[in-house]
Amino acid sequence: MSYFLQHVAQDLRAHFADLSRVVVVFPNRRAGLFLNDYLVEDAPDDTPLWAPRYVTISELFRELSDVTLNDAVDSVCRLYAHYVDLLRSAGDAAADELSLDTFYGWADRILADFDDVDKNMADASQLFRNLEELKELESTEFLSKAQKELIGSFFSNFDPDHKSELRERFRRLWNALLPLYRRLNAELLAEGKAYEGALYRRVVNALAEERCALPADVDCYA
Structure with a gap:
């Protein structure tokens, strides 16, 4: 059985060589822990892997806000x-x-x-x-x-x-x-x-x- 975050991890690795330039927006930060696990599962052995940056919806809006x-x-x-x-x-x-x-x-x-x-x-x-x-x-x-x-x-x-x-x-x-x-x-x-x-x-x-x-x-x- 595959999970949604597994599909997300596979899609990110297929489309982006440098995941450090990717920001994943979650309702809360906990989901980022699971996505990291799925990213590591798909990574070739001994290959360095940069994780995406994880932010919550609220954090994203606050970063972009002028107030x-x-x-x-x-x-x-x-x-x-x-x-x-x-x-x-x-x-x-x-x-x-x-x-x-x-x-x-x-x-x-x-x-x-x-x-x-x-x-x-x-x-x-x-x-x-x-x-x-x-x-x-x-x-x-x-x-x-x-x-x-x-x-x-x-x-x-x-x-x-x-x-x-x-x-x-x-x-x-x-x-x-x-x-x-x-x-x-x-x-x-x-x-x-x-x-x-x-x-x-x-x-x-x-x-x-x-x-x-x-x-x-x-x-x-x-």
Whole structure:
């Protein structure tokens, strides 16, 4: 029985005489250990063998990026500060009641959503559209039981069947997502930082616009 990495090793040796000029990108570094074993298996006896360089997907993007990766906890704290500021600007009394402990779970989910938006190169302004335009929110009858449970898990200590509360809290937070997205990205970028998804987006855009390039001393990324 042959394995995928065996085929990769055979293909690399067949096409590249100098594997030191090859970079193999893995989800994690552990796979590189197995690929090394397969490369050695196919190597002629006593023949020196240079191993490829192994990097993770995250490491590759960070190498090509012009910004540094921001700490996730710091990003959550920034989201909290911006959300409270948005509530205060709107004259919302919840600004004085919302603690970081309460908001932390929300912020963690929001940050994960922002990460997904950027890694999928989605248009945030279209995705986080204003829910005031969605007339369906006048009723929660369109929500399935599973959807109500999902929203309930997002808004802890909250019964999704209390329809007016559902509409108000869900609309308030959702309508803040686009301003939060823009504020967080602008603040981090001003400091030369980004969360992972935003960093990925910047690299993809820079490569597409030829503002950055892959290293010249690498013959192949596999």
